[in-house]
Amino acid sequence: MAVTLRDVAARVGVSPRTVSNVVNDFRHVSPATRVRVQAAIDELDYRPNLLARSLRQGRTAVIALLVPELDVPYFSELAHEMVLHARTLGLTVLVDETTGARAREVELLDVLTRTGQVDGVILSAIGLSGRALAGLRPTVPVVLLGERTGGSSVDQVGFDNVGAARQLVAHLLERGRRRIAVIGAGTSSAYATSNLRLQGCRDALQAAGVPYLPELTMRTERWHRSDGYRIMAELLTGDRPPEAVVAFNDVLALGALRLLHERGVAVPHDIAVTGFDDIEDSRFSVPTLTTVGPDRAEIARQSLDALVDRIAGHAGPARAVRVPFRLRVRESSQL
Amino acid sequence: MAVTLRDVAARVGVSPRTVSNVVNDFRHVSPATRVRVQAAIDELDYRPNLLARSLRQGRTAVIALLVPELDVPYFSELAHEMVLHARTLGLTVLVDETTGARAREVELLDVLTRTGQVDGVILSAIGLSGRALAGLRPTVPVVLLGERTGGSSVDQVGFDNVGAARQLVAHLLERGRRRIAVIGAGTSSAYATSNLRLQGCRDALQAAGVPYLPELTMRTERWHRSDGYRIMAELLTGDRPPEAVVAFNDVLALGALRLLHERGVAVPHDIAVTGFDDIEDSRFSVPTLTTVGPDRAEIARQSLDALVDRIAGHAGPARAVRVPFRLRVRESSQL
């Protein structure tokens, strides 16, 4: 069996209480005792049982991060930032995947928040809205990632999807592109991010007096490279191909770039391509990808800070934090 | 406060024991009692406290996965497979990052294995060898990812790095390339993977009677896109550029591809480029990347199965599992 607090106490001839005080670096321990206890700890190679401590204290110093898919670069880069920042706060991160399915989001949230395993949850939700979340009555704080869509009862951290899309399309219009296709429109109203980005696109078109072309708005639920590849092929089957493509994430855009390369379509000469997220890949692709994305480190910082705040007992109304985003103009959109 | 087992018991008028039996689906509960208890559970919305259960049972159903960096595609794709397979086994995965630093690997391993938090650890080690690990005397099972380098005391799951590198270089030699550069050689003997891959390269050269060129063997500790980019630039400064480049992972290779594109060097016409890992990106890059990699799903399956086996108490000598690998010949190496 593992060495326990009692073993150490017995060895030194003090009470468990005193050993606990030393381990937790509390006051009211005489220097001499402290040294003797520490010696016994080292000698016996004692490690406190974190499970017991958590049960006793009612907190675990573990937080859960729920993302749709860990192998999608945006989420893995986000998880990386979370793990880094969590460490500075003394927190461990438990990562799990929801696949974006609403049922799975609800189930994980329910289990995690109500079984004592974690002190809080950061959820990158797809299916679940802030409003729906309220009905679940989680027993630990939850921070939602993604833009506020109204009526949320929990803190949210996101960026201005509408504004970002608007800026992106404005950039394309400035470069003289008018027939603009979209890859990644949602198939149902549940996909908030998708809808917001689409809204931004339409806003920019309208502001410029350029017609919105529904026939060039392509739907897809999965946002992987292969989806961008497949949908780009569809877009080329029409009589008049688009002059620019706005993909709703970078890997969709990279899939599209690949297909255009295979078809001998020059980017950006014949068609400009843009994405969302600003993943590392988009700085190294051929051509490099114009994209717009939030500061991920800032998302990690803001969401963890908000969560820690709530864990510490901060009450008050739900807040919505918007982190800044930046448009990165690269080769795929400028001649 | 949260609803406890006692609350449910009190509500129904039975002992906690009986409620526990229902929750854990044990025998020896009369159907009538079971129904009544279940009704109370639903009504009170009871969820067992997993912390208390773990403390009592001595097992948590959580395993830790330690990877160097979660934002490196190979590791995020691996983590994805782990999470998927772990779920089928009823396990939750706690992911943490080591940055590949030996001290951090040791520290995390020590804390995780000895504080009751997890039932086992899967470690994708860079700095730590199987031998060194034995000295740490972990109190929960550990499975090491990466090829066995001799004298390990724990189970390992990996693939034949030497054979894979040999096959890759043989492929390049077949295509008539002789001046072969390497990106990713290690700077110290600690980097087992790097050394094994280098060995495979040299084996293939020797078998073909082609001289090994140390001046084209480039060292780097970090294996990111920017490193491949930077080192490829260095390789072009020599009087005679290489005819092929073997990068020790795909992102290094993708960085090299990008630089070659910028310099107007045709791939594979002027220089062939290959990687390791077979990440999704390499199927969509321009050009697509020739690479060799293991079956990641199989790595996840084998390592989790081995870990579960040990957690269940299986003794016996350490085993080394080798999963199959496949050479994927793509555009970057064939004219």
Next chain:
DNA sequence: CTGTTAGCGCCTTCAC
């Protein structure tokens, strides 16, 4: 400054 006591919520050995 340190010891004693109690209990976090659960499961499990013993009784009945």
Next chain:
DNA sequence: GTGAAGGCGCTAACAG
């Protein structure tokens, strides 16, 4: 088939 009691390892009250 069910109840009572004990303890996993730790820390928080309360003494002294």
